[in-house]
Amino acid sequence: MATKTRPLRLYSKRFYHSYDHPAPGGPFPAIETSILRVSTPHIPTHGFTNTSLSLGAQDAGYLPASTNLFPRGAFSLVHYYLYTQRLALAAHTNITAADAVGENGYVMGVGGKVRALVWERLMANKAVVHRWQEALALMAQPSNIPTSLKELAALSDEIWFLAGDKxxxxxxxxxxxxxxxxYAATELFMTTDKSADFIDTREFLDRRLGDVKVVGGAVGSVSQWVGFTAHAGINVLRSKGVRI
Amino acid sequence: MSILATQRRSLIVSHTLYDFLAPSLVQTIRTSRVRQCRRCLSSTSNAPAAVASDASPNSSKPKKPLSAIQREFLNRALRVNQAGELAATLIYATQTPPIVNSHPHLRPLMKHMYDQEAGHFGTFNELLAKHRVRPTAMYPVWTFAASTLGWGTAIMGREAAMACTEAVETAIGGHYDEQVRELVNMVDEMERQGEEVGEELRELTGTIRRIRDEELEHLDHAVDNDAKEAKPYELLTGVIKAGCKSAIWISERV
Structure with a gap:
């Protein structure tokens, strides 16, 4: 019932991105933001739960009961976490710069930047990874799925944009x-990864990116071949005097 | 201060009441979007602008964020323009071989028109990437439809091809004209409110105005080349114009 009475401003639809007239803040109003911000440090110990939220509310100087500001409960904390971590990616200017140099010493292409940014985003989860399955469970609840999917879409849009894809x-x-x-698959894989420095996750991510490259390359080659053959066919017919 | 506050409150109240009681009224007015923009600006900007000028009287004009309606307008405008230029580029590209084959003297004209369209397409591609606007999901459909249209009319002959150009450029020219009008209104409104307009919007207005003029120039070329003598002229141009209008409608949305 509570969700009916006072919904948060859930998601500002992504529109024209203006540089002269930047869009105003995110999906969370000021008071909610102040509580959510101080709730985040409680996540590693108390998880994505109402406990973290009420501890955060106390830290921010409100009553513990102020959690009823969040009709979606702990999911608001998940949403805030996803939102802030997405925006934090822009700070990795060593990756997003036009002449950024990768691990191998060469200037990174768009693909390399995407890989690096995905990795940075995954590493941002390092501190909360033992609690991440709670977050995934909340995200998978039917009423939360639309927001979760939009956040995921916004994240991959952000990564492609920051990587300089045009x-x-x-x-x-x-x-x-x-x-x-x-990203979703790798994030899930990471929750069960016990290897040092998440080396298994890294390999998993590289295999997935490699798969996409192979499939994308094959599709590209086939369509190029079809296009070339069709053009050649038409030109042969034209050279024979067919009026097409 | 209290007067200002009550004024503001009454403005907000009337604003919400208006929307709530008469949504159909808002929608039926043809120029609703412009009016809504004005309403948004006038109902929200009074107080913050006053505060800003009180705090720092010598700073430059305030730059307000664009309203959701304005951003949606720009979003749609850029998306539909890119789709339109994609189609135009493909129409000329597929028209050129059959037309040049039967009428070699049209080669320079076709090349000139194609080059301009390709330039417009490049401009909008850059603008979409820069402003993070989603391209239309109908991209493959428009690619196919425009190629078929260009090739089909070229096979029907020079007059039909020119009639196609005439119909397309009439629809597109009118559409750009509407956009320019709305952008000019937006800029005027910002200036009246004493806000900084910024290079971004001025440049965009200039670009769209220039492109509109070039499209209308193509229209003149088409008419000069006997577009009016195409055989079912009314039917052909009517169908193509209707197609363009529905394509514009769809591309603005998906």
């Missing part, structure tokens, strides 16, 4: 869709 054709969609699936 494609604005159908590949805009396929790129975002494939990155979203890869």
């Amino acid at each position: 494609s604005v054709d159908s590949s805009w969609y396929t790129k975002r869709a494939s990155l979203s699936t890869i």
